[in-house]
Amino acid sequence: MRDIAIISFDQTPARRSVPELNEVEMLMPAIHGALAKVDMTIDDIGFTCSGSTDYLAGTAFSFVSTLDGVGPWPPIQESHVEMDGAWALYEAWVKLQLGEIDTALVYAYAKSSPGDLPMVLTRQLDPITVAPLWADSVSLAALQARALLDAGKATEADLAEVAARSRRSALDNPNAQLAWDRPADDLLADGYHIAPLRKSDCPPITDGAACVILAAGDVARSKVSRPAWIRGIDHRVEPIHLGLRDLTVSESTRIAGEKAGVAGGEVDVAELHAPFSHQELILREALGLGDGTAINPSGGALAANPMMTAGLIRIGEVASRIWSGEANRGVAHATSGPCLQQNLVCVLEGEN
Amino acid sequence: MTDRQDPGEILSAPLIIEYPFKRTTGPVIGAFLTGLRERVLVGSRAEDGRVLVPPAEFDPVSGEDLTELVEVGPQGVITTWAWVTQPHAKHPLDEPFAWVLVKLDGADTPMLGALAAPGIEAVSTGARVEPVWADEREGHIDDIAHWTLVDPEGGRA
Numbered sequence: 001m002r003d004i005a006i007i008s009f010d011q012t013p014a015r016r017s018v019p020e021l022n023e024v025e026m027l028m029p030a031i032h033g034a035l036a037k038v039d040m041t042i043d044d045i046g047f048t049c050s051g052s053t054d055y056l057a058g059t060a061f062s063f064v065s066t067l068d069g070v071g072p073w074p075p076i077q078e079s080h081v082e083m084d085g086a087w088a089l090y091e092a093w094v095k096l097q098l099g100e101i102d103t104a105l106v107y108a109y110a111k112s113s114p115g116d117l118p119m120v121l122t123r124q125l126d127p128i129t130v131a132p133l134w135a136d137s138v139s140l141a142a143l144q145a146r147a148l149l150d151a152g153k154a155t156e157a158d159l160a161e162v163a164a165r166s167r168r169s170a171l172d173n174p175n176a177q178l179a180w181d182r183p184a185d186d187l188l189a190d191g192y193h194i195a196p197l198r199k200s201d202c203p204p205i206t207d208g209a210a211c212v213i214l215a216a217g218d219v220a221r222s223k224v225s226r227p228a229w230i231r232g233i234d235h236r237v238e239p240i241h242l243g244l245r246d247l248t249v250s251e252s253t254r255i256a257g258e259k260a261g262v263a264g265g266e267v268d269v270a271e272l273h274a275p276f277s278h279q280e281l282i283l284r285e286a287l288g289l290g291d292g293t294a295i296n297p298s299g300g301a302l303a304a305n306p307m308m309t310a311g312l313i314r315i316g317e318v319a320s321r322i323w324s325g326e327a328n329r330g331v332a333h334a335t336s337g338p339c340l341q342q343n344l345v346c347v348l349e350g351e352n
Numbered sequence: 353m354t355d356r357q358d359p360g361e362i363l364s365a366p367l368i369i370e371y372p373f374k375r376t377t378g379p380v381i382g383a384f385l386t387g388l389r390e391r392v393l394v395g396s397r398a399e400d401g402r403v404l405v406p407p408a409e410f411d412p413v414s415g416e417d418l419t420e421l422v423e424v425g426p427q428g429v430i431t432t433w434a435w436v437t438q439p440h441a442k443h444p445l446d447e448p449f450a451w452v453l454v455k456l457d458g459a460d461t462p463m464l465g466a467l468a469a470p471g472i473e474a475v476s477t478g479a480r481v482e483p484v485w486a487d488e489r490e491g492h493i494d495d496i497a498h499w500t501l502v503d504p505e506g507g508r509a
Contacts, residue, residue, distance in 0.1 A: 019362050058367050114367075119442060128381055129406040130464055132493050134442035139451045142434030150432065150477050195435035195472060239412050243453060243461040244404070247432065 004096045005220035005227030006348065008213040009316030010034040014177035014304030017113040018207040023057060024066045027109045027209040031069050034105070034211035038223045042070050045213075046101025048078045049092045051085035051108040052308050055120055066109065077101075084108060085210060085312030086235075086273075086334030086344045092214055093233055102219040109209035110307035117205050117307070124337060126240050137338060138202055142194040144247040144339040145278040149196055151248045154281050156196060160184035162277040163200040163302060170299025177204045177304040201277040208306030210313045228319035228348045231329075232260035235344035237337075247339055253286035256345040257331070264347075267293045268327035271314035273335045275301045282340065283333060293331075297321070311335065315346055322350040380409045383421055388495035391485050393425040395459050402460035425456035427482045427502055432462075435472040444498055450475045452499060467499040474501060 010033030018026050035041060042048075048070055054062050063080045072078065079095075081087045085108025092104035118136035125131040148154045161184045170179035187200045220227040236252035238245050245251075257263075270293050274280035280295065289295065296302075298317045301310045311334025318330035329349045336342040377385055380396060384407050387394045396407030397420040404412070405425075411418055434451045436443065443449070444466040452475075453462035468484070469475050480502040489495035 019364065058369055119440065126406075127375065128377060129384070129493050133444055133464060133466065134440065135451060135464060136440065139434050139436060143432045143451055143453060146434055146477070147432040192435065192437065192472075194437070197434075241404075241406070241408075241461070243455075243463055244408075244412050 002097055002099060003217050003220070003229055004093055004214055005229045006212055006315065006319040007215045007220050007223045007227055008034045008038040009211070009319055010037065011175055011210040011313055011316065012208050013175050014204075014206045014208045014306060016177065016205060016207070018111060019113075023062065023109055023111060024069045026111065026207065027066055027069045027107060030109075030209040030211040031105070031107055034213050038213060040103075040213065040223075042076070042105070045103050045105045046077065047092055047095050047104040048076055049088040049095075049104065049106050050080045051083050051088040051312065052080070052110060053082050055123055056110045056112060056115065056307055058114060069107070070105065084308050084310070084334050084336050085212070086315060086346070087336075089212060089214070089312060089315060090233060090235060090344060093230060096214060096216050102216045104214045105211065106214065106312065107209065107211040108309040108312045110309055111207045112205050112305075112307045113207050121338070130241070138194050138197065140242065140338045141202070141276040141279070142197045143242070145196050145201070145276065147247040148278050148282065153248055154278060157184060157188060158281060159201050159277040160187040160198075162280045163187055166277070166296055166299050166302040169297050170303035173298045173303060175304065176299045177206050179299060179303060197276065203275040203301050203305035204303075206304050206306040208304065208309055210306075210309050210316060212312060212316050212319070224323060226323050226325065226350045228322040228350060230346060231264075231349045232262075232347040233345070234259035235342065237342040240341070242339060245339070248282065250282050250286040250340045250343060253283055253333065253340065253343040253345065256343050257287045260345040260347045262287050262331055262345060262347055265329050265349075267329060267331050269294045269297060269318055269321050269330040270333070271296055271298060271300065271317045271330070272333045273301050273311045273314050275305055275310070275335070277302065279335075279340055287331060287333070287345065289331070311344065315348070318348050322348055325350070328352065378409060380407050380418065380421070383407070385491040385493075388493070389489045389491040391426070391489070392423060393456055393483070394421045395424045395456070396420060397422050403458060404461050405456055405459040405463050422458065424458040425483070427480055428454040428456035428459065428462075430467070430475070430477050430479050430481060431455050432477060433467070433475050435475065444494070449498070452481065454481055454499060465496060465499045467501070469501055
């Protein structure tokens with residue numbers, strides 16, 4: 001296996017709505033910011049891969065127009081996934097492993113605001129037996145939360161602790177959308193949104209974009225003093241029907257974590273893509289993370305949840321802490337689909 | 353980022369998308385939908401003996417074709433639920449209701465539905481429910497208009 005590292009990351013500030021910019025205009029600062037941080041231009045990039053979805057953009061092949069953000073002339077090697085950018089990063093990592101290129105640029109973006117997001121997300125459900133019911137994403141997450149409570153694996157107070165801690169951590173994240181300091185007890189006094197979830201257990205609706213640059217071996221070392229090396233990366237998917245899964249566990253995360261080698265050393269920091277508070281508890285268990293791991297110091301998806309992008313941001317947030325020396329080894333996780341249907345786990349490590 | 357524009361100056365226009373496709377349901381899902389039209393619920397038997405509802409065309413473990421259909425229900429129990437205080441216009445019910453996963457009698461996996469109930473306190477995991485059929489059924493998941501609680505004495509709550 002080639003040594004591949006994350007050498008740069010940038011993101012746009014998470015906002016509820018960015019009506020004054022189109023997608024490519026919103027995305028440009030993230031791409032150019034990530035390139036500038038390592039003194040590169042698109043001509044230095046061997047492969048470009050992006051993650052986004054037409055269902056949010058409202059047009060077919062919408063990713064083609066955002067390619068303008070990287071300047072695809074002369075023609076470039078490019079690919080796209082209709083998934084979170086974390087999966088675009090996986091494709092770039094595979095491409096780098098083939099050995100023909102040394103650098104890759106990965107970006108992701110979404111304007112979640114133009115449509116009715118929880119209803120748009122119903123279109124990812126089984127088209128015949130589930131999607132016609134219009135069971136929105138928050139309702140499905142609430143079914144999972146209830147299952148977790150019924151199983152005695154968590155209490156509503158546990159959920160409120162996750163919600164409170166995440167928004168408190170977000171106070172240190174200039175890109176966060178929701179950052180505040182309210183004690184968990186205070187959150188429990190709020191009424192239900194979709195029971196057993198309260199508004200505070202749910203993510204904000206976010207427009208935003210992010211970009212990550214990968215490089216192999218000595219190219220990575222020449223660009224940054226402490227590259228964030230990808231020591232393991234894996235992703236797994238579960239069946240589309242919720243009834244075929246035990247919603248109180250994340251078997252796909254567990255297997256991806258095992259394949260990525262999470263247990264092979266101490267985990268200083270973990271950025272978990274848990275859009276709903278109870279999902280962080282499920283993910284921590286699936287990855288075997290203990291009290292020694294700082295969970296979501298950025299605030300996580302509860303503080304900013306740009307669709308198709310929040311998973312890639314988790315990888316960038318962990319890499320940033322390795323570059324700075326704040327962490328030596330970390331785990332980044334991305335999810336997609338209802339109730340943690342699909343999960344990606346990436347282990348990053350610095351060299352001492 | 354560029355200076356923010358005053359939202360009042362931003363031109364916007366509605367964009368409504370439709371995907372007018374006809375889907376082929378096939379012999380397994382087709383049988384499930386035909387059953388709904390006749391007020392009959394069916395699942396499929398997996399290789400490990402479990403009865404899956406809605407039926408699966410392929411075994412979720414081995415990927416093999418599944419062809420044996422098994423009648424289930426019509427009653428079942430709630431395995432998990434969520435209470436919606438403010439239904440969306442597209443939701444199956446206009447009044448506050450519960451989303452439920454229902455494990456039908458004879459089935460091993462639950463299916464999703466909307467439960468009409470007088471209030472959140474009336475709903476609990478393990479409660480028995482049964483379908484309320486649409487008056488006019490056409491072989492569609494909406495042939496189950498919604499689900500209703502069955503009281504312990506056997507009648508509807």
